[in-house]
Amino acid sequence: MSLIDAFGLASGIFWIITYACVIRQGLVDRTYAMPFLAMVMNITWEFLFTFAYPSVGGILQESINAVWLAADxxxxxxxxxxxxxxxxxxxxxxxxxxxxxxxxxxxTPVMVATVSVFGRENGSVYTAYIDNLIMSVLFLTMLIRRGDRRGQSMWIAWGKLLGTLTAAISQYLYDPSNVLWLVIYIEIVVLDTLYVVLLSKAPRYQRDLQAAPALA
Structure with a gap:
């Protein structure tokens, strides 16, 4: 296995862990743990690159995409x-x-049009990283709006950060000359790092206090 594939596999595993933690946290806190638009973009991307545009990234990426789609x-x-x-x-x-x-x-049309303009390989990367960049902003916005860790956890924050970082390294090794990709994944890592820091300082969600009135 090449170094590019190794980092790509690591990214896939970190994101699977992240999705599993998103599912768990949503069930525990009885709320959704992924921002609405982020969920829509993820489902759309994973459906398109599992069924509409298969073989992008080879069998390894196809298998990871299928697991991500099931989690979605x-x-x-x-x-x-x-x-x-x-x-x-x-x-x-x-x-x-x-x-x-x-x-x-x-x-959906934006992602399809991006593939039409840039091709399946580059289109998959551009849509994935733009999705990830928007997702980073949305997680920060959700944290600020909710004001506590409801539907969020450090496992999710670290999983997203490490999943993005390993994917960025893999993509950089694949094409170090692409300045646009470099800027996008550096910004994602900065935002995800900020999310980790802010979430670590956020108050925990008091589930017991929320349930207390119903028991009275």
Whole structure:
């Protein structure tokens, strides 16, 4: 196995751990643990590069994509179950499904068009890293908005950081001359590091206190 594949495999494993922790934390805290738009982009990317554009990255990446997609289905199920726990108070609940469908309808054509312009190999990388960059911003936003660790954990934060870092190293070894890729994954690592730091200082989610009124 080449060094590029080794770092790629490490990234896949770190992300599988991250997804498993997202699933666990969502069930434990009874809320969704992945921001809505991040979930939409992940499901779209993994579906496209498992079924619509197979063989990108070889059998190793295909297998990882399939595992990620299966994890995303579980994350989606948790989101559908607990979406009311963190739904914007200024939006009627009747907007939920139109908003849900609209997000997929907006994300999918952008990813398909990116592949059309840059090709399957480069398109998969550009869409993956832009997805990851937006996800990093969304996790930070979710932490700031919630104000505590509800639906979040240090396992998730570290898993995302290490998954991104190892993927970035693999991609850099593959094409060190691509300045755009370099800028994107450096920014992701900076944001993920900031997320780790801020989450470590955030108060823990007091589940027992939340449940106390219901027991009274």
């Amino acid at each position: 289905v579980a994350i989606l199920a948790i989101f559908v179950k607990y979406w009311r726990s963190d739904y914007p108070k200024n939006l009627p609940e009747s907007y939920f499904w139109p908003r849900f469908i609209f997000a997929f309808a907006m994300v």
